[in-house]
Amino acid sequence: MALTSLGAMSAWATAPAHAAPETAGLDPALATAYEQASTTAHTEGVDLWITSGKRSRAEQQQMWRDGLARYGSAAEARKWVLPPNESTHVSGHAIDVGPQAGAAWLERYGYRWGLCRTFTNEWWHFEKTSIPGVPCPAMWPNAAVRADQMGPALP
Numbered sequence: 362m363a364l365t366s367l368g369a370m371s372a373w374a375t376a377p378a379h380a381a382p383e384t385a386g387l388d389p390a391l392a393t394a395y396e397q398a399s400t401t402a403h404t405e406g407v408d409l410w411i412t413s414g415k416r417s418r419a420e421q422q423q424m425w426r427d428g429l430a431r432y433g434s435a436a437e438a439r440k441w442v443l444p445p446n447e448s449t450h451v452s453g454h455a456i457d458v459g460p461q462a463g464a465a466w467l468e469r470y471g472y473r474w475g476l477c478r479t480f481t482n483e484w485w486h487f488e489k490t491s492i493p494g495v496p497c498p499a500m501w502p503n504a505a506v507r508a509d510q511m512g513p514a515l516p
């Protein structure tokens with residue numbers, strides 16, 4: 362048993378980082394929807410992958426700090442990155458995808474799985490905000506507008 366465990370750990374440790382499931386930690390409904398959508402995209406020859414899915418509070422806090430430094434004020438930074446208690450990445454309800462052509466494909470066809478682009482200013486950010494087959498709701502101008510109107514317990 363010890364040898365088997367060590368072997369498994371060794372294989373895990375040497376696996377490339379992208380071998381970890383890109384949907385790890387996501388809300389199961391979002392993970393399933395994305396897996397189905399990406400399978401279809403790949404079948405159609407469209408590149409599509411998750412660039413950022415579930416984030417820890419610490420990761421989001423670092424991004425928030427970086428955002429404050431980059432944008433100069435909390436009001437401006439919140440349009441692009443939210444603090445941990447407001448981010449749907451921390452709750453596992455959001456994915457950022459790439460490349461841009463893949464994101465455009467997902468924006469066009471994602472509604473089949475209930476996947477929708479959420480913000481006008483972020484072509485890469487998607488959430489499961491619809492029911493499969495139902496057109497997506499209108500986009501919010503940015504994350505700050507939605508957070509201010511809907512509160513932090515999203516979605």
Ligand SMILES: [Zn+2]
Pocket residue numbers: 450455456457485486487
């Ligand atoms: Zn995002």
